[in-house]
Amino acid sequence: MLPQPEPGVFNPIKIDEQLCIRCNLCDWICPGDIIYKEEDNKETLPIIAYPDECWYCGLCDSTCPTDAITIIFPKSMIDNQTDVLRLLGKVVEETEDGQTPGSH
Numbered sequence: 001m002l003p004q005p006e007p008g009v010f011n012p013i014k015i016d017e018q019l020c021i022r023c024n025l026c027d028w029i030c031p032g033d034i035i036y037k038e039e040d041n042k043e044t045l046p047i048i049a050y051p052d053e054c055w056y057c058g059l060c061d062s063t064c065p066t067d068a069i070t071i072i073f074p075k076s077m078i079d080n081q082t083d084v085l086r087l088l089g090k091v092v093e094e095t096e097d098g099q100t101p102g103s104h
Ligand code: SF4
Pocket: 013, 029, 030, 031, 032, 033, 034, 035, 053, 054, 055, 056, 057, 058, 059, 060, 061, 071
């Protein structure tokens, strides 16, 4: 039986069925194994089997040869105001001579 997403779960990956050539590349490239495409069936579209596990890396979108994939980012991600330095980790301050502490 083909995997099916749970009803009511937000699916960020939209596939244009007119543009999709059923090539399987999105299934192959997705690092989270979120997209499933029946390999030998040129009729079926890819299925977004685990949409809530997508981490928005964009690989499926950038790999698709016909630009059939659109990623819908949730508003909470677009509106995020977290300082990028906090996301990257600690801030290392330079000393007056341009060195970082502990580098002498
Ligand atoms: S954005 Fe990344 S994680 Fe999400 S479905 Fe595409 S390839 Fe997979």
